[in-house]
Amino acid sequence: MKSKMKIKVSRKIIMAIIATTIAAVITGVLLFPVYWIITSSIKPYASLYTTRFELIPRQITFDAYNWVFFKSNFFLRLRNSLTVSILTTIFTLILVVPAAYAFSRFKFFGKDKLLYGYLAFTQFAGGLGITGLIALYAILAYLNLLNSLVVLAIIYAAGGVPFNTWLLKTYFDTIPKDFDEAALVDGASYLDVMWRILLPISKPGIATVAVFSFMGGWTEFIVAQTILNPENYTLPVELYRLMGQYETPWNQFAAMALLFAVPVVVMYMVAQKYLQAGLAMGGVKG
Amino acid sequence: MAKVVLKNLTKKFGKVVAVKNLSLEAKDRSFLVLLGPSGCGKTTILRCIAGLETPDEGEIYIGDKLVNDLPPKERDIAMVFQSYALYPHMTAFENIAFPLKMRRVPKDEIKRRVKEVAELLKISHLLDRKPKQLSGGEAQRVALGRAIVREPKVFLMDEPLSNLDAKLRVYMRAELKRLQQHLKITTIYVTHDQIEAMTMADEVAVLSQGVLQQLATPDELYNHPKNLFVAGFIGSPPMNFITASLKAKKEKLFLVAENFELELTEDLANILKGKEGLEVVIGIRPEDLKFVNKSEGKIHGKVFMQEPLGSEVIIDIKVNDELIKVKESPDFRLEIGKDVWLSFDYNKLHLFDKKTGEAII
Numbered sequence: 001m002k003s004k005m006k007i008k009v010s011r012k013i014i015m016a017i018i019a020t021t022i023a024a025v026i027t028g029v030l031l032f033p034v035y036w037i038i039t040s041s042i043k044p045y046a047s048l049y050t051t052r053f054e055l056i057p058r059q060i061t062f063d064a065y066n067w068v069f070f071k072s073n074f075f076l077r078l079r080n081s082l083t084v085s086i087l088t089t090i091f092t093l094i095l096v097v098p099a100a101y102a103f104s105r106f107k108f109f110g111k112d113k114l115l116y117g118y119l120a121f122t123q124f125a126g127g128l129g130i131t132g133l134i135a136l137y138a139i140l141a142y143l144n145l146l147n148s149l150v151v152l153a154i155i156y157a158a159g160g161v162p163f164n165t166w167l168l169k170t171y172f173d174t175i176p177k178d179f180d181e182a183a184l185v186d187g188a189s190y191l192d193v194m195w196r197i198l199l200p201i202s203k204p205g206i207a208t209v210a211v212f213s214f215m216g217g218w219t220e221f222i223v224a225q226t227i228l229n230p231e232n233y234t235l236p237v238e239l240y241r242l243m244g245q246y247e248t249p250w251n252q253f254a255a256m257a258l259l260f261a262v263p264v265v266v267m268y269m270v271a272q273k274y275l276q277a278g279l280a281m282g283g284v285k286g
Numbered sequence: 287m288a289k290v291v292l293k294n295l296t297k298k299f300g301k302v303v304a305v306k307n308l309s310l311e312a313k314d315r316s317f318l319v320l321l322g323p324s325g326c327g328k329t330t331i332l333r334c335i336a337g338l339e340t341p342d343e344g345e346i347y348i349g350d351k352l353v354n355d356l357p358p359k360e361r362d363i364a365m366v367f368q369s370y371a372l373y374p375h376m377t378a379f380e381n382i383a384f385p386l387k388m389r390r391v392p393k394d395e396i397k398r399r400v401k402e403v404a405e406l407l408k409i410s411h412l413l414d415r416k417p418k419q420l421s422g423g424e425a426q427r428v429a430l431g432r433a434i435v436r437e438p439k440v441f442l443m444d445e446p447l448s449n450l451d452a453k454l455r456v457y458m459r460a461e462l463k464r465l466q467q468h469l470k471i472t473t474i475y476v477t478h479d480q481i482e483a484m485t486m487a488d489e490v491a492v493l494s495q496g497v498l499q500q501l502a503t504p505d506e507l508y509n510h511p512k513n514l515f516v517a518g519f520i521g522s523p524p525m526n527f528i529t530a531s532l533k534a535k536k537e538k539l540f541l542v543a544e545n546f547e548l549e550l551t552e553d554l555a556n557i558l559k560g561k562e563g564l565e566v567v568i569g570i571r572p573e574d575l576k577f578v579n580k581s582e583g584k585i586h587g588k589v590f591m592q593e594p595l596g597s598e599v600i601i602d603i604k605v606n607d608e609l610i611k612v613k614e615s616p617d618f619r620l621e622i623g624k625d626v627w628l629s630f631d632y633n634k635l636h637l638f639d640k641k642t643g644e645a646i647i
Contacts, residue, residue, distance in 0.1 A: 197373055200375040
């Protein structure tokens with residue numbers, strides 16, 4: 001009996017070791033590109049072009065970061081990206097919150113068709129590709145709206161409305177309607193119900209929409225490159241411009257790419273607890 | 287303070303008729319209970335009065351005002367929900383103050399009124415807590431406070447005690463009744479618990495499948511139920527029912543059941559004259575049956591089970607295929623399987639038309 005238990009315990013330990021090893025290898029493979037970018041950003045330019053493989057840099061230098069902060073257009077592009085992303089988030093919330101509230105709480109003519117239409121719209125953007133881009137450019141050129149960060153934010157917000165409305169509407173659905181009804185009986189208007197009751201309870205849902213829309217504005221490249229002129233370029237476009245026709249300063253590229261990722265990482269870490277609740281959309285018990 | 291009058295109220299959800307042509311009145315300052323099993327339409331009626339549902343037909347009056355087209359906030363009503371619906375992001379103080387804030391009452395006045403209500407409900411020490419920090423009973427008091435602070439014309443309460451444990455429920459029943467009598471506000475209270483209804487109500491409206499069965503005082507409902515449904519719903523344990531038929535023999539009237547016959551008294555026979563051959567249901571409450579000798583017995587059966595409840599014992603007697611419950615004093619005991627004979631006072635007898643369910647006597 002004891003020997004059988006011993007065998008069971010040993011088998012468990014062996015399985016745990018194997019599973020942990022496999023997980024560590026996979027994690028290593030997934031994180032290796034991040035590690036490579038970090039080390040590339042602190043290596044001298046020349047060492048990136050040698051044939052010698054350096055897992056741990058022999059020489060460390062912050063020349064690339066020095067170039068990013070003091071010689072490049074990083075801060076100008078950062079300002080443009082922040083402008084676009086923050087405006088995208090604001091526009092998205094302005095459009096999505098009342099829409100999600102209406103879809104979640106009210107019955108109206110065509111509601112179901114519109115809701116499922118939203119789902120269909122989320123598939124259109126990817127599917128139309130170049131055609132959509134050309135049409136968008138033509139419309140903006142005709143209306144003399146090219147090269148505007150505000151217009152770019154509106155485009156991003158519009159693109160995010162279907163998905164984010166669905167996301168927030170589903171979150172609102174988990175909040176019992178008793179709260180709305182109690183507030184209505186207490187003397188609140190529908191706007192009061194949304195503003196004073198639903199929104200404060202919906203912080204996780206709102207945070208999720210805010211992070212998704214911010215990231216959408218922060219990382220988008222194609223539309224930004226198409227409609228913006230050089231003085232208004234955002235960080236993704238500036239990064240792309242670093243790639244030369246004949247050579248690319250990979251250390252400077254790596255440094256700028258890392259700095260480009262930092263705000264998103266910080267935002268996620270700050271909003272993490274809200275994001276987990278918002279994405280899980282667990283049931284709310286009254 | 288105001289009476290509430292419903293006239294021919296009908297509410298449908300698709301093909302389902304939740305409330306059917308209902309008319310009733312809650313008198314000014316009275317405590318009216320809407321009682322019935324789940325799905326009988328009682329909550330729908332309450333929500334129609336509150337303005338949270340729109341009736342398909344009929345009229346609702348609060349005081350003398352027709353309120354059908356008024357939104358909830360203009361009906362001067364306050365509601366306590368089954369789930370309490372306390373706003374989770376607000377403290378108890380803010381929850382109670384919310385209705386006053388919506389009505390733009392000055393801050394000092396809000397503070398004064400909230401404190402007053404908190405003292406009445408003994409929750410002054412809880413005002414800084416959030417709902418998740420409150421027990422069930424405390425949350426319920428805060429929900430009550432939110433309703434009371436408004437000084438409305440009508441209270442609407444949707445099963446407010448159903449989430450409490452049994453002991454707290456008994457305590458809160460008395461508290462709620464005391465509060466209503468103190469505040470003298472017309473109250474309409476929904477419950478499926480007949481003990482709540484019988485102990486708290488001035489009048490009870492018994493409902494089944496959206497139809498009003500009987501509107502009466504608790505005593506009237508208990509002693510003179512209008513039909514089989516009311517008779518079977520009110521009373522714990524419920525009324526015993528035995529199917530029988532009225533037969534005439536030698537100028538006397540008998541109730542003939544499967545294994546016994548009951549000769550009716552002259553008074554009862556006079557009432558039931560002309561109804562010979564009618565299929566009926568005999569109703570008799572457990573406390574109105576007595577164990578007697580064979581010579582005095584009207585109904586014969588065998589002891590099936592005994593349920594001691596502390597203050598009394600319920601004895602199940604098998605009479606053919608039917609089980610009849612008899613209530614006895616707590617130390618009364620019988621052997622299982624023993625042959626027994628039962629008798630009762632004819633004044634306590636109920637008779638119902640088997641076909642229509644309506645009370646005959």
